[in-house]
Amino acid sequence: MTDTHRTKYADTRRTLDLDPVTIRKARALARKAGAPVVSLAKKHTTVSVERATLRLAGLEGADVEGIPWVNRLVDVVREQVGLEHGVALPVWDAMLANNDDLLVVAQKAASGSLTFRIPEGHDAARAGRAARSSISAGMRRIDANRKHRDKLIGKYGNPPAPWIYLIVATGDIYEDIPQAQAAAREGADVIAVIRSTGQSLLDYVPEGATREGYAGTYATQENFRLMRAALDKTSAELGRYVRLTNYASGLCMPEIASLAGLERLDMMLNDSMYGILFRDINPIRTFVDQRFSRQIHARAGIIINTGEDNYLTTADAVEAAHTVTVSQLLNEYFAKEAGLEDWQLGLGHAFEINPDVPDSFRLELAHAMLARALFPDAPLKWMPPTKHMTGDIFKGFLHDGFFNLAGALTGQGILLVGMMTEAVVTPWLSDRDLALQNVRYVFNTAGKLHEDFRPAPDGFIANRAREVLGEAVDLLERVVDDSLLEAIGDGTFGLMKRPAHAGRGLDGVIKKESGYLNPAADMLDEGVAR
Amino acid sequence: MTASASKATSEKTIVRPYGDTAGDGMVQMSFTLPLPHDKKAEGAALQLAKKMGIDPAMVVHAKAMGPDFTFFVVYGSVQHLVDLRDVHVIERDYPLLSPKEVNSVVKKVMRRPLVVVGACIGTDAHTVGIDAILNIKGFAGEKGLEYYSELTVVNLGAQVSVPDLVEQARIHKADAVLVSQVVTQRDAHLHNTREMSAAFREAFPAERRPLLVIGGPRFDESMTGELGVDRIFGKGTTPGEVASYLVHALLAERKTVKRS
Numbered sequence: 001m002t003d004t005h006r007t008k009y010a011d012t013r014r015t016l017d018l019d020p021v022t023i024r025k026a027r028a029l030a031r032k033a034g035a036p037v038v039s040l041a042k043k044h045t046t047v048s049v050e051r052a053t054l055r056l057a058g059l060e061g062a063d064v065e066g067i068p069w070v071n072r073l074v075d076v077v078r079e080q081v082g083l084e085h086g087v088a089l090p091v092w093d094a095m096l097a098n099n100d101d102l103l104v105v106a107q108k109a110a111s112g113s114l115t116f117r118i119p120e121g122h123d124a125a126r127a128g129r130a131a132r133s134s135i136s137a138g139m140r141r142i143d144a145n146r147k148h149r150d151k152l153i154g155k156y157g158n159p160p161a162p163w164i165y166l167i168v169a170t171g172d173i174y175e176d177i178p179q180a181q182a183a184a185r186e187g188a189d190v191i192a193v194i195r196s197t198g199q200s201l202l203d204y205v206p207e208g209a210t211r212e213g214y215a216g217t218y219a220t221q222e223n224f225r226l227m228r229a230a231l232d233k234t235s236a237e238l239g240r241y242v243r244l245t246n247y248a249s250g251l252c253m254p255e256i257a258s259l260a261g262l263e264r265l266d267m268m269l270n271d272s273m274y275g276i277l278f279r280d281i282n283p284i285r286t287f288v289d290q291r292f293s294r295q296i297h298a299r300a301g302i303i304i305n306t307g308e309d310n311y312l313t314t315a316d317a318v319e320a321a322h323t324v325t326v327s328q329l330l331n332e333y334f335a336k337e338a339g340l341e342d343w344q345l346g347l348g349h350a351f352e353i354n355p356d357v358p359d360s361f362r363l364e365l366a367h368a369m370l371a372r373a374l375f376p377d378a379p380l381k382w383m384p385p386t387k388h389m390t391g392d393i394f395k396g397f398l399h400d401g402f403f404n405l406a407g408a409l410t411g412q413g414i415l416l417v418g419m420m421t422e423a424v425v426t427p428w429l430s431d432r433d434l435a436l437q438n439v440r441y442v443f444n445t446a447g448k449l450h451e452d453f454r455p456a457p458d459g460f461i462a463n464r465a466r467e468v469l470g471e472a473v474d475l476l477e478r479v480v481d482d483s484l485l486e487a488i489g490d491g492t493f494g495l496m497k498r499p500a501h502a503g504r505g506l507d508g509v510i511k512k513e514s515g516y517l518n519p520a521a522d523m524l525d526e527g528v529a530r
Numbered sequence: 531m532t533a534s535a536s537k538a539t540s541e542k543t544i545v546r547p548y549g550d551t552a553g554d555g556m557v558q559m560s561f562t563l564p565l566p567h568d569k570k571a572e573g574a575a576l577q578l579a580k581k582m583g584i585d586p587a588m589v590v591h592a593k594a595m596g597p598d599f600t601f602f603v604v605y606g607s608v609q610h611l612v613d614l615r616d617v618h619v620i621e622r623d624y625p626l627l628s629p630k631e632v633n634s635v636v637k638k639v640m641r642r643p644l645v646v647v648g649a650c651i652g653t654d655a656h657t658v659g660i661d662a663i664l665n666i667k668g669f670a671g672e673k674g675l676e677y678y679s680e681l682t683v684v685n686l687g688a689q690v691s692v693p694d695l696v697e698q699a700r701i702h703k704a705d706a707v708l709v710s711q712v713v714t715q716r717d718a719h720l721h722n723t724r725e726m727s728a729a730f731r732e733a734f735p736a737e738r739r740p741l742l743v744i745g746g747p748r749f750d751e752s753m754t755g756e757l758g759v760d761r762i763f764g765k766g767t768t769p770g771e772v773a774s775y776l777v778h779a780l781l782a783e784r785k786t787v788k789r790s
Contacts, residue, residue: 423747430562
């Protein structure tokens with residue numbers, strides 16, 4: 001897919017006459033804004049990072065109340081000896097001392113019959129080695145899944161860009177499965193299972209196959225496994241690899257990312273700031289969790305999708321266009337720092353300009369071409385109109401057609417298919433069918449129009465793209481002056497003010513002491529260096 | 531011609547849908563049947579149309595969606611008549627004020643800012659509705675309530691629990707509580723609203739309870755009694771309408787109370 005973009009759209013930058021010096025400056029500023037946040041993230045751990053570590057070591061399941069064993073164990077360890085040294089040292093020390101496996105240690109800890117300590121010297125080294133050996137089993141499974149995916153893609157080949165991305169969201173995994181399979185047969189290359197609305201704020205990952213959720217289905221390890229297995233069957237039937245997407249966001253981001261790697265999910269929604277802005281999750285919690293989850297994604301060969309489209313649902317899509325660019329640059333910086341490669345960066349943007357604004361389509365093209373030009377090797381995730389979908393389904397259908405056309409003209413890699421019934425109902429079978437006809441019509445009639453389409457060098461589109469890039473650089477300069485955390489606190493993105501010392505999940509952030517050990521994080525860091 | 535046409539309209543009591551000729555009753559609809567596409571499926575579509583009062587009906591488009599489903603577009607003349615005398619709707623029962631007028635009434639009558647606390651409750655994370663009404667940015671060219679100098683707005687954002695909302699309303703001494711509900715799966719918007727209104731009734735004596743206003747695209751505006759709220763706003767409501775209603779409901783009432 002990447003190669004296709006390169007050859008087809010490599011000259012977008014030249015067409016828009018973007019100044020290479022300005023582009024380099026924008027990237028340098030993003031690095032400067034992001035670097036202090038990364039070093040802050042490295043100094044902290046979170047309850048969810050520690051729980052993810054236990055999940056990688058194979059701790060599954062929940063107690064009778066449905067509280068996962070990883071939560072029970074981390075909570076007890078924290079209560080007894082704190083998490084400043086990580087969960088691995090005290091837990092594997094206890095395992096070795098009692099000759100128990102991880103599940104038994106969790107159960108004993110929950111029943112109050114276990115006393116943890118922070119081992120030192122020789123004992124610490126022994127516990128560390130044992131932890132590393134357990135956790136490396138999870139890492140090997142993630143590596144094996146990546147290999148298996150590569151093998152399947154090698155066998156079936158990748159679909160041509162853009163990949164058609166469809167959503168299922170019934171709340172019941174056993175309803176989702178036939179819907180997802182039907183969507184794949186209708187032409188979807190990527191299936192996203194939307195999560196239940198409340199899940200991002202749960203500080204635990206629910207267990208097992210779930211049949212009830214609000215406006216979506218819970219992300220659980222078992223649901224992941226069931227859906228991947230079903231889509232593997234459909235992939236074999238169709239002779240093409242159908243990708244599965246879920247959401248590594250919210251308070252359990254590192255755990256969900258780990259489960260995605262363990263169950264061979266292919267794409268994960270994973271934005272650097274979405275949780276802060278739209279879920280009021282503490283900024284430090286988010287950046288720590290995000291770094292770990294992105295390292296997992298990097299290792300698992302998962303493509304991330306970032307959430308810039310969300311800014312445009314709250315802020316005005318013309319006035320805030322440059323905040324999308326800024327966020328894309330920051331997401332790129334954080335992603336690469338965590339070891340992700342260009343082909344894994346589904347940087348987000350959206351077709352959300354009010355259609356009553358004169359020349360709105362030309363503005364959309366300018367913004368979309370700018371993203372293409374700035375990130376020529378990233379797939380880019382192109383989101384359909386939602387904010388200005390009114391319930392007038394006829395107008396909405398045309399609106400979606402223009403969205404598809406802009407996508408075709410600007411070489412978007414992942415196209416979330418717009419529904420004319422957006423804002424009316426969760427999509428019906430017929431809505432999806434009509435939406436796919438819309439996509440096919442546009443790509444069939446105008447899919448190669450980009451070969452002929454060159455906006456005038458000093459025309460409206462090129463000027464607008466340069467203007468947005470300029471505003472993005474200005475904003476990045478202000479962010480660097482203030483620090484990113486302050487900019488977030490001031491409501492720079494999506495008009496939401498989120499101070500660094502507030503927000504959900506703050507009590508789950510722990511400053512590391514010297515002697516902190518997390519073999520999962522160490523292996524991921526080594527993986528990055530690889 | 532316009533004058534006479536509008537006169538005729540105002541006197542009409544019985545109406546039928548209009549295609550291109552008065553009284554033709556023409557409607558269009560689309561639906562899916564769980565049948566493979568064949569002649570029998572088209573016959574089934576026609577039978578459904580007939581049972582819906584569309585006669586004669588024409589299947590103008592039928593398309594297979596996979597092996598098990600068929601999508602239909604049907605046109606036809608509907609036999610039902612609408613009697614306008616039996617149509618009852620909630621008309622706006624308060625005057626529409628400009629932000630300036632709202633501010634001056636609040637200043638004159640209350641002599642302090644009117645406090646509005648807003649939130650999306652339950653698991654609903656869609657703040658687009660509450661933000662459209664409260665954020666200074668506003669909606670449909672009207673500025674949100676934050677723009678009104680005599681209104682104090684506390685926007686609690688998404689996924690606020692009902693006990694938190696009650697607590698915040700108490701802390702801020704809310705005159706009005708605005709709640710937005712977008713997610714309607716399994717009637718979540720109705721359950722959440724009932725829970726919210728019951729909690730406020732329990733927490734406040736009747737005369738101290740803040741005005742409860744709920745908004746969302748899928749509410750029936752006539753369900754206030756059933757849901758225990760003072761007002762329901764539907765799709766397309768603007769900040770100016772909400773502000774005008776608040777002034778009307780809180781201050782018009784206050785005036786009458788004072789007079790009596």
